[in-house]
Structures are given as C-alpha cells and as structure tokens.
Amino acid sequence: MDISHFLDVLWLARSPILKGVGVTLSISLLAICCGTLLGVIVGLALTYAKAPLRWIVRGYTDFIRGTPVLVLVLASYYVLGTIGLDLGPFQAGILALAVFCSSHVGEIVRGALQSIPKGQTEAAKAIGLTFPQTFAYVLGPQALRQVLPAWVNTAAEMVKASTLLSIIGVAELLLRTQELISRSFMSLEFYFFAGFLYFTINYAIERFGRYVERKIAVPS
C-alpha cells in the first residue's frame, strides 16, 4: 500500500468526500432532532397517556423496534410511494431514521420517567404545583439527566444507520466512498478512511454527551 499515492487520490477526491460527510451529518442531525422530538412525545404518551392511546403508542414502538432499520428505509422509500406519498430518497431516508430514532428515544424517556420515585411527584403536588409545573421543574430535569447517556448512544446509532441510505441512492459518505473505490480500486484505503470519519463523528458526539453530563451533574 502506497501512502503518498493514496493521499494524492484522496486529495483529488476531497470534494465528493466532503459532500458525503456533509450529507451524512445532515441526515444524522435531522433524524436525531426529529426523532428525539417525536420520541419525547412517544415517551410521554407511554408514561402518562390513558389506556387506548397508550396501547396505540406501545404498538407503534414495539413494531418499529422489532423491525430492521434497513426494512424501514426501504419501506419508506418504495412502499410509501405506492400509497401516494412520493418522497425523494433523502426525505424518505430521514423519515425512516427519525421514526426508528423516536421509538428508541420513547423507550428511554419512559424508562427515565418511571424510574423517578413517586415521592417526587407527591412532594411537588404537596407544595401546590400543577402537573405541568411538576413536569417542568421536578420530573423533566431529573429524567433529562438519566436519559442523556442512552440518548448519546442512540444518536451514535443514528449516524451509523445513516449508511443504510446509500442503498436507496442517497449520496452520503458511504455511497461516495464506494463510488471512489469503484474508480480507484483502493478499497482498503477508502473504507479505512470512511471508517475513520464515522468514528470521528461519533467520538465527537460522545465527548459532547460527556461534557453535558458533567455540566448538569448533581453534586453529592
């Protein structure tokens, strides 16, 4: 393996790679944001909603979590089209990832909320807080601290899952890498490099999560 030759090729390929990284980051960011937003709603419904709604949401999370992400991606791209919802590969991919993300975040949020002792709610009620206030100042902040490590994990999973969008033709980092390989035949080098880039993104997410965790840690 000739390093300087690879670096030359890499330099020439900088534009498609950077574009690929950009698309991967946008997919991940959008999927994580939408998925988290939806996931918090799912988590709240799983914890506090009355029976019929709760069952529906429970069915949703169980179904999504039991389905491979790739199947979700393919379904969102090919199946939704047949029922008239014609999404481009980028939108379809983000929809699939966001839905996947929401079911995981929903479970994480439910777990965190249910692990808070009942006495917390009772103490909040006893000083006259309404439920929205109790959630905003007592339950939410405690749940947030619990959710964080698992949420960071899910976020990193989403970055990895974004590679699946290459299958429906979204030109993210993996697809760009494969295109470069098919032209240069330097598969080992380019896969390594792509792997390194994914690692860097996830490492950054993890460091950021740790940082926030430390910031909001409760002294004891």
Add this chain to the structure above:
Amino acid sequence: MPNNLLEIRDLHKSYGDVEVLKGVDCTMQQGDVVSIIGSSGSGKTTMLRCINMLEEFQSGSISIDGEEIGYEMAGTQRRRKKEKEIARQRALTGMAFQQFNLFPHMSAVRNVMLGLIKVKKLDKDEARAVSEKWLDRVGLLARADHFPGQLSGGQQQRVAIARAIAMNPRLMLFDEVTSALDPELVNEVLQVIKTLAQDGMSMLLVTHEMRFAYEVSNRVIFMNQGLIGEEGNPRDMFHKPKSERLAEFLKTSSFA
C-alpha cells in the same frame, strides 16, 4: 360560629375491595397539635394523605376553614374538583414525608424556593429571603447551597419541613417523618417540629414516637382498623387508656 380549621366527616376510603378508612370523623382548631398513633395498616397515613388529596376517597368530606377539599357536588353527582383547584387547595396544607422527597437536582434553598416562586408567585429575591429565613429556623442556613445528596437524612428532613412550612400552610401534616432516620438523627427533626408547635403552628402528625407524641401534642388520636379507636389528651391516652386495644398497643410500643 367560626369554621373549624380541619373538619373530617365520615371519611371512607378503599383500595379495591379493601376498606382502609371506615368512617373517620375528626376536627381540629387553629393551633392544635394532634398526633395520630396506631399500628401499621390502621389507616393513619392514608387519612393524612386524603387531607392533601394524594389519595382519592370514596365518600365523606374534608374541609379546611370550611372549604371542602377535593370534591364538589354537581347536582347530585359528587365529582373531583379541577386539577388547578386541587393544586391550590393542596397549598393550604404542608406535608413532610417519611422519605423526605427533596428534589435531588436542586440545592436546599432552591427546594424551598420552588413553591414560593411557582405557586406563591414571589419574585426570586423575595423567595430567597423567605427560604433563607426558614432554613435558618431549621438550623441549616449554612447548608443552603448544598444538594440533598450532600446532606444527612436528618438535615434533608429539616429542609423538607422548611420547604413545606415556607409556603405558609394553614395546617402542617407530618407523615412518620422520623421513621426513615437513623436513631441519632431523630432528635434534631423532632426538635424542629417542637419549636414549630410552640410557635402556634397547627399540625397533624402520624408518628411512632410515643414519647414525642406525649410531649408535643394537645390531643392524641388512636386509630384502629380504619376507625378512630380512642382520642383524648395525651395524659389520659397514655396513662389511662379506656379501650383494651389502645392499652395493648401502648404495651407493645416503645412508650414506657
């Protein structure tokens, strides 16, 4: 005739098929310090929790200063009041719990400030001043910025009492507040409660500390199987129990 501070009429409460309160009547006047004693399962804690609407109850009524708590009549239908109204009524009473239930993500002073800001709508500086005054009263001003995890059980319970009482409730409810404490920490909490009693705070205490109930209360209620078994002044209750059940209970409890 002025209203009683607390008036409980024929209170019934069941969990499913199990009836835990079978028609409890109780009145309290301003400044009363009433201890509820009785073996576990007799319904003392449940009764306290009904006053604060932490438990629903099926029939009977509870009023504070003549205002009916928790339920209202719509025609002939008894229904639960609106949540907002219940939240307001809960602030009429303050409650201290066996497990303290401090908010672990807030410092001691913030624990006390929360209700003052969100319920009493004080501004931040006022709330801090009131909170610090009460933390001082329970001897913990120096720990105002400590978090619950940094405080001993006794200290946490004193903060919890300050948090409840800073809301200026009409009536303080104490639910076995020393039961979760190491023996050497019990006294500091009881001391705080005693001072509050001496200042004229009306309070209703569920307790297993017989000696304390004897010293601090002007009336003692003995609960037995969901009913008030016997009540009276502490001297009569502890030294001349009328019912056999109470005599038996006192024998098995630590009161000597």
